[in-house]
Amino acid sequence: MDNLTTTKRSELMSRVRGRDTKPEMTIRRLLHARGWRYRVSVKGLPGTPDIVFSRLKTAIFVNGCFWHGHTCRLGTRPKTREAFWADKIETNKLRDSRKNDELASRGWRVLTVWQCQLSDTDAAISEIEAFLEASKHIPSGVGKNEGTKETKLGI
Secondary structure (H helix, E strand, O other): OOOOOHHHHHHHHHOOOOOOOHHHHHHHHHHHHOOOOOEEOOOOOOOOOOEEEHHHOEEEEEEOOOOOOOOOHHHOOOOOOHHHHHHHHHHHHHHHHHHHHHHHHOOOEEEEEEHHHHHHHHHHHHHHHHHHHHHHOOOOOOOOOOOOOOEEOOO
16 A cells, blocks of 8 residues: 555655656766767657667666566565556556667667666677677668667666
């Protein structure tokens, strides 16, 4: 049972941010410290990716495990209003998939980084950098769907 009133719960949920979250800021700081330059929350791209490397045509989404339905302990759904949360999270997952497909059809490579993966920041940043380095070596004449498949870090 929820031990907060409806008003208090609403106030708490209203403070959940969509950008500049702690996991996103962690990745951005690590990338910047390693010399990577990027744009943040580019509105002209499907799904408004969190981190964008325009010259590499590479987008990174930093997903919260709860909100995007990851199958880890952080992605555990609440026991109250189960139908509501199941529908909400499933809708988020479908939207994520659709936006990733839209980016891929435009020739972009997409990487999804999960909040739980940042418990080992060294491993996470190594995998992100490997993905970015691989993006440098994709020829410009590559077909739209080659090399654009969505990738998720070490799940």
